[in-house]
Ligand code: SF4
């Protein structure tokens with residue numbers, strides 16, 4: 001579990017702001033197949049001690065590729 005974020009450009013004053021997203025991994029349903037971590041284009045997820053974890057939430061772009069590929073519906077990204 002952890003917080004993800006991405007930068008969003010404000011066209012009016014060109015200030016970048018961080019938009020937070022939240023990654024939840026249901027470890028009880030996770031079988032450690034690593035499909036999510038392999039598919040993630042930003043290397044956000046990592047298997048640690050047989051538990052899928054968030055390695056670096058700051059680089060998550062909320063693309064939800066991990067959500068789509070998980071065979072056990074373990075991941076939610078808000
Ligand atoms: S939402 Fe996208 S960037 Fe974020 S962890 Fe999932 S696959 Fe990676």
Ligand code: SF4
Pocket residue numbers: 025029030031032033034035036037052069070071072073074075
């Ligand atoms: S794809 Fe789903 S079941 Fe596989 S390691 Fe990721 S969270 Fe666990």
